[in-house]
Amino acid sequence: MHVKRRALTTALIAYAFLAPALVLMGLFTFYPVIYGAFLGFTDYTIADLAAKEPPRWVGFANFAQVLGDPLFQTGVWNSLKYLLVVPVLQVAALAVAVLVNQKLPLMGLFRTSYYVPVVTSIALAAVMWDWIFQKDGFLNWSLRLLHLINWEGRFSWLLNEHTALWAIMLVTFWRGFGYYMVLYLAGLQSIPAELEEAAVLDGAGAWQRFWRITVPLMKPTLLLCSLLSTIAAIRVLEEIIVFTGGSGGPLNSTYTALLYVYNKSWGNMLDANFGVAGAAGLLIALVGFALSYLNFYLTREERGGRA
C-alpha cells in the first residue's frame, strides 16, 4: 500500500514536470505530425485546401505510387549513401572537441571560429565551395600541386555523377563538425576530473584514457550526436538545393529522398500534393525509425558501468 502510494506520487510529480512539454508538443507537434501522416493515406492537394474539401481516404495508393517512382527510389538510395558522412563527422567532431577542451591561450577564439560554419548562411558559403569544386577551382589546383591528378583530365566535382554527392557531403561535414563539437564539449565536462587524474597516475596514455574513460562515460552524448546526425543525413535537403538548384543533378546523382518530398510540397506550394508528400515523408520516417533503433541498440547501456 505504501509502495503503491509512493509510485503514484512519483508518477504525479513526473507528469507535472512533463506537463508544459506535453501540452505544447501535443498542440504544435504531435497534432500536425499525426495529421500530416494521416494525409499520406488520403488524396489531398492544394486544390482541395482551396476549395475547403476534406481529404479523401485512399489507403495505400500514395505509397504504391511513391514506391514505384524511380525518382523516389534514387532519392532513398542517395540518402542512404549520405549516411556515410555520419561516422566521419562524429569521429572528427569528438576529436576536435577533445582538442579544444584544453586550457591553452587563444582557445576561446578557436572554439568560436569552429562554430562559424554553423552560423554562416549556406547560400554565401556555397559561393566559396563552388569556387573550390570548379574545374579550375581550388581543389583541382591543390591536387595538381600534390601531383594527385592528371590536369588534362580534371573535371568539375559538382558536375561528375561519381563525385557530386561526395563533394556535397564534404560541405555537410564542414557545416556539422562545429555543431557536434559543442555537444561533445558539453559531454566532456561531465567526466569527473578525478578519474582522469587517477588514470594519468596509473601511467595510462592519452589514447588509452580516451577509449577507457572518455568514450564509455560519453555514451549518452554519443547516442545523441549519432542519432541527430543520422536523421540529419537521411533528411538532407538544404545543401542539395543550394548546390544543384534543386535539380539533384548531375544525372540525379544528388537527388535525395527529401528533395522528392520538397518538390511535392514546400518547394512547389501552389501545386502541392499533400497526400503524395505525406506518404513519401512517412516512408522516409520508416527508414529513420530503423536507423534510430540501430543507434539506440549500438549505444545501449551496459548496467553498472557508471557511478
Added chain:
Amino acid sequence: MRQEVAGLSKAAGAGRLRRPRWRRLVARVLNYALLLAIFAFAVFPFLWTLAIAITDKTVVGGTSIYAFPQSLFPKALTLGNFLEVVEKLNLGKYFLNSVVITGLTVLGTLLVSALAAYPLARMSFPGRNLIFGAVVSTLVLPTEIAFIVNVLTLRDLGLLGTYLGVVLPTVATAFGIFLMRQAYLAIPSTLMEAARIDGATEAQILWRVMVPLSLPSLTALGIFTLVGTWNAYFWPSVALLTNDDLLPMSVAILKLKGQFNYDSFNVAAGAMIMMIPVLVVFLLAQRFFMRGTEGAVKG
C-alpha cells in the same frame, strides 16, 4: 583536466612529469598547427563574406567579388555597406523583434526541456518509454503541413500575430528534451541518492543537483536554440502573417535579394549583421560549457 592532444601520439600524453621539455614544446607546436588548419577550414567563407562586406564598392576597380582570391583583399575599406543596410531596411525595429522572439524562445526552451527531461531520465513511472519514444519519433516524422495546421491552431487560440504565437509552438522540441535527458543520464546517480537521503524533493534535486551539473548541456541547448531562432525566417513570416510590425530581422534581411539592384556588398553586410551577434554570444557563453575545466588540477 587537460586533454593533451589525445590521439596524436601515445607517448605525448604519457604523464607530464616524465616528459622532457622539448617534447612538450613539439606537442604544443603540433597542437597549434592543427588548430590553425581547422581554423582555416572553418572560417574561409566567413572571411570572404567579411571582406566583401567591408569593401568600399565605389573604388572596387576592375575586380569582381567572384574573382578569387583577389576579392579577399579589398582595395579600400568602409563600414558604409553596414550603414546602408541598417538604414535602408530600418533594421532597428526588426532587431528588437528578433531579440524579444529569440530571448523568449531560448528561455522557454530551456525551461520546458530541463523540466521534461528530468522524469524521462531519472524517474520511473508508467508511460515513460512511450512518451520518450513519441517525443523522439517526431524527429523523423514528416512536418510538411505542420505550418498550416499550426497557424489555424494559433488563430483559434487568439495568438496569431503576437510574439507568443511565434514562440510557443517552437519551445517544446524533441531535440531539447532529448539533449537534456542525455545530459541528466551522465550525472552519477550517487549524487541524486545523496540528495534524496537528505530529504530533498524532486524539484529541489532538479534545481540544486541536475541543473547545475548539466550547465554545459543547457548552454549548448541555449546556443543552438538561439542560432536556430535567430536565423529562422519561414515560421515567423507565417505566424506573423497578420502583423508585420513584429517581424524579426531574419525576414527583413531577405529583402536585400531583390530581382533588381542585387547588391552583393549589401548582401554580405546583411549576412554579417545576422552572424556577428550570434558569434559574440557564443564567445561569451562558452565559459559555461567549459565550466568543468576550471576546477581541474594544475600540472
Added chain:
Amino acid sequence: MVKKLLAAGMLGLGLLGLGGMAQQRTVEIEFWTYYLSPNFDNYIKGVIADFEKANPTVKVKWVDKQDTMERDLTAAIALGKAPDVVNLWQDSTFAAAQNGLLTPLTELTTQAALENAYYPNVLSIFTVDGKPYGYPWYGWVDQGVMMYNPELLAKAGVDPNGIKTTDDLLAASEKIKKATGAYGWLPPVKDPNGASFLGRFFLEGLSIYDAQGKANFNSAAHVALLQKYVDLMKADVIPQELLRKEAFQLTNELYSQGKVAIMIGGPQSLNRVKESNPDLYKKTKVVAAPLGAAKLQTGGAMDLVIPKASTKKREAALFASFMTSRANQVKFANVVPIVSTARGSENDPNLRPKDPNDPIEVAKGMVSGSGRFINPGFKPPKNTDDIFKNFNDNIEAAFLGRKSAKQALDDAVTFWNANAK
C-alpha cells in the same frame, strides 16, 4: 461541418453587408508584392497614394513578400485571411489557377477591356484554359539587347554589327574563346527553373507540339540543334557550369570579371555590372540583340492576381488595373528598366532614353516599349514539374555524353506524352 456552416453564414452576412452599405464604408484591401521593397518603396507608395486619392473609400495595405511568398499565401488562404491583390508570375499563376485559387478576371471585367489595356500577347501568358487570371504587370525580354565588352571583341576580331542571328553569335563565341580565353555568350540550356532548351527550339522555329498537342521535338532538325550545343560544350565554347547554374546568373558573375564577352537580355543585367565593376560598365556597349531563325523575342512578365478567397474582389480589381495602367507602368520603367506590358507603350514619349551615353538609358530606350514583342513561347504542359524535370534530365545526359542527342530527345518525348495529363 460546424465550421462549414459558420463559413456559409459569414459569407451570407458579408454579402448583405456589401449590398447595404458599400457606398459609405472604407474598405481596406491587402496587396502583396514579390521582392520589391525597399528598392521601390517610393514608387509603390506613390502609386498607392494616387489610387487612394482617386478612390477615397478604398485603403490599400501593402506587404512585400520574399522567399516565403507561396507558402505564406497558402497559409493565408487556409486561415481565411487571403490577400486581395497578389503579385505572381507565369508558373505560379498557372499552378494557382489550375488548383482553383484564383478568380478569372472575366468575372470582374470584360475580355475586350483587358485586351484594350494590355498587349494581347502578354495577356495570353496568364491565360489558363481560355480564361485570363492575371493583370499583366512589369515584363522583360529574353533577347532584348546585346551588351558587350568591346575590348574582348576587338581582340578576337569580331565585329558586333555583324552578329545578326544566333548562329552568328555562336560563331563569334568560338572565335572569342580561341583568341581571348573568355567565353562569348552563355546560352540558357538547362536553367534550374523551366525547360530552357525548349526555348532554343522555339527561337529557331522548331516545333514543340504537333497539331494534336503531342510533344514532337525529336525530329532530325531538333536532334541536330541539340548536337550542335553539345559539341560546343565539349569544345568548352560554352561552359559546362551551364548545366548547374542559371545562365543569367553565371553571365553576370563572369561578365564582371571579363570572362564573358557578351550578354543578351534586358538592361537589368547592367545594374549588376554597374555595382560590381563600374569601370567595365562604362566601357560596355549596347546594340540590338541577334535573333534566332524564327525572328522571335521571348520574354515574360509579372502579373497581379485576385485570389478566389478575397472578399473584396471589386476593389481589388480596381486597384490591380490602376497599378498596371500604362501611366503607372511607364513611370515604373523610368525607375528601373522594365518592359511595360500596357498597350500603346511603344509610342509613349516617356520611354525615350535621357542620356545617350549611359548604357542603361540606351538599353531602356530600346526595350522598355517592346512589350508587344514579348512572345510567351509555348504553353507549359500540365504536370509541368515532372515533365520539365524529365526533359532537363535528358538534356543533361546528352550534354554529359551519357546519351546520344537523339536518344535523349526520344526519351523526353516519350515521357512527356505519357505523363502530360
